[in-house]
Amino acid sequence: MFRFHRSLATVLVSIVIAGCTPAPPQETASLRAINASPDSPPLDGCFDDGTVAFDGIGGQRPGTTYGQVAASSFSVNFVADGDDCSEPPLVSTDVSLAVDTSTTILLLNVFDEIEAVLLDDDNSAPAAGMTRLRFVNAHPDGPEVDINLSDGTLLVDDMMFRDVSEYIAVDAGELVLQIRSAAGDEILRTFAPFTAEAGQVVTFFFLNTDDENVSPGVFFTRDVE
Numbered sequence: 001m002f003r004f005h006r007s008l009a010t011v012l013v014s015i016v017i018a019g020c021t022p023a024p025p026q027e028t029a030s031l032r033a034i035n036a037s038p039d040s041p042p043l044d045g046c047f048d049d050g051t052v053a054f055d056g057i058g059g060q061r062p063g064t065t066y067g068q069v070a071a072s073s074f075s076v077n078f079v080a081d082g083d084d085c086s087e088p089p090l091v092s093t094d095v096s097l098a099v100d101t102s103t104t105i106l107l108l109n110v111f112d113e114i115e116a117v118l119l120d121d122d123n124s125a126p127a128a129g130m131t132r133l134r135f136v137n138a139h140p141d142g143p144e145v146d147i148n149l150s151d152g153t154l155l156v157d158d159m160m161f162r163d164v165s166e167y168i169a170v171d172a173g174e175l176v177l178q179i180r181s182a183a184g185d186e187i188l189r190t191f192a193p194f195t196a197e198a199g200q201v202v203t204f205f206f207l208n209t210d211d212e213n214v215s216p217g218v219f220f221t222r223d224v225e
Contacts, residue, residue, distance in 0.1 A: 029071040029097035030121075033105040034063035034221070036138035036205045040111045043078045046085035056081045058107075062205075062219055071099040078107070078116070091116050102223075104203075108162060109140050122167055123201050123224045131172050131196035134203045135165040142209040146184050150176035158182050172198035177218075179209045189217060200224055 035058035045054030077089035093116035
């Protein structure tokens with residue numbers, strides 16, 4: 001069954017006051033974090049200055065919505081949920097953000113080998129009556145797979161672990177996604193119906209592609225409502 005989890009990202013806005021004259025607006029970018037490591041405990045993300053950027057992502061709350069941060073270069077260090085940001089990071093990544101862009105810090109792999117990958121997000125609006133979909137294969141031990149609609153329409157072929165698809169425009173409406181073998185001749189998993197609404201951009205993170213008894217197999221984010 002699809003499950004959608006959302007929490008508020010920390011919004012960092014720097015305001016500098018010089019006398020009575022306000023500083024010019026900060027140039028910003030959008031940033032979020034998604035923990036798609038299947039066995040990771042919740043983690044906090046910390047900025048270079050020791051402030052918490054992302055709080056308790058993983059498990060029942062795998063990700064955040066976008067927050068506005070300064071368009072600049074910095075590091076994000078992930079520590080155990082509740083640990084001080086001065087603790088040695090479990091995983092870290094360097095980020096360089098351009099103005100008015102959107103980026104996802106994606107945590108992948110089993111927890112003992114957890115890694116951070118940066119995704120350049122394109123949240124431009126789809127054409128009228130359409131939804132834009134993107135797929136991430138986050139199943140560390142899974143086979144190479146195709147992603148289809150239940151009517152057999154091929155959306156993405158030969159997806160391996162860590163692969164991220166291009167954005168795919170589909171007609172809005174009820175969709176049933178299937179994971180099939182890379183040859184396309186075996187249905188490995190069928191997911192519950194999903195309603196794709198016009199104007200939305202949605203990213204699916206597949207945690208399990210080949211075992212109907214493992215749940216959750218996927219979660220998704222509505223990147224643009």
